[in-house]
Amino acid sequence: MRIILLGPPGAGKGTQAKVLAQELGVAHISTGDILRQNVKEATQLGKEAKDFMDRGLLVPDGLMSKMLQDRFAKSDVKQGFILDGYPRNIAQAKTLEEIFRLKGLDVDLVVYLDSSDSVIIQRLSGRLVCSKCSANYHITNMPPLRQGFCDKCGGSLYQRTDDKVETIKKRLEVYKNEVSDLIKYYSEENKLHRLSADGQAEEVLKEIVVLTKQ
Ligand code: ADP
Numbered sequence: 001m002r003i004i005l006l007g008p009p010g011a012g013k014g015t016q017a018k019v020l021a022q023e024l025g026v027a028h029i030s031t032g033d034i035l036r037q038n039v040k041e042a043t044q045l046g047k048e049a050k051d052f053m054d055r056g057l058l059v060p061d062g063l064m065s066k067m068l069q070d071r072f073a074k075s076d077v078k079q080g081f082i083l084d085g086y087p088r089n090i091a092q093a094k095t096l097e098e099i100f101r102l103k104g105l106d107v108d109l110v111v112y113l114d115s116s117d118s119v120i121i122q123r124l125s126g127r128l129v130c131s132k133c134s135a136n137y138h139i140t141n142m143p144p145l146r147q148g149f150c151d152k153c154g155g156s157l158y159q160r161t162d163d164k165v166e167t168i169k170k171r172l173e174v175y176k177n178e179v180s181d182l183i184k185y186y187s188e189e190n191k192l193h194r195l196s197a198d199g200q201a202e203e204v205l206k207e208i209v210v211l212t213k214q
């Protein structure tokens with residue numbers, strides 16, 4: 001199964017992708033997670049990307065293409081994948097198409113998780129992320145059992161530097177500028193399914209699972 005998840009920041013792409021990848025036995029490719037790992041390790045890519053990320057802007061397409069090519073060179077993608085956070089504009093969609101063409105891959109499903117601005121801001125401004133396994137929590141909606149620590153792996157939880165209200169608004173603006181083109185692009189291939197992601201994570205997951213079985 002090869003799935004692309006589209007949707008605004010805070011729609012729950014990461015949360016859904018992690019569970020789905022495990023259930024389907026496929027790779028979870030989160031460009032945000034890969035970038036944050038690079039920032040943490042202070043790699044060349046991390047150094048170049050950090051400032052864009054902190055400002056809520058897209059990391060330049062050239063850097064992203066290189067990153068995606070490296071990721072798709074790994075053998076686990078042969079089992080299938082869930083792509084979370086890429087593509088974010090038409091140039092990236094075309095890069096992806098080219099990577100797929102070279103590898104003889106095709107997408108089975110594009111799920112567009114839509115969410116309202118108020119839900120997004122509420123979710124992201126209270127989000128906590130595990131520094132070890134990148135599991136997500138929320139200060140009030142989904143608090144960890146032990147304050148400050150991950151239920152799954154015991155890692156310490158932190159707030160992302162781009163989860164400040166001002167930066168969230170910027171990320172939303174950047175997202176809205178690009179998304180309609182992407183939706184059009186994937187609609188033409190008849191692979192796009194839109195779901196509302198404002199509800200409970202478990203409910204949204206059920207709806208995605210139904211789509212994977214069609
Ligand atoms: P969100 O979608 O919630 O904003 P992500 O973790 O997916 O969070 O991404 C965080 C940041 O990483 C983005 O704001 C952007 O700077 C960068 N990023 C992630 N994916 C891409 C991409 N495909 N193209 C450009 N920048 C990206």
Ligand code: ZN
Pocket residue numbers: 130131132133134135150151152153154155
């Ligand atoms: Zn953890």
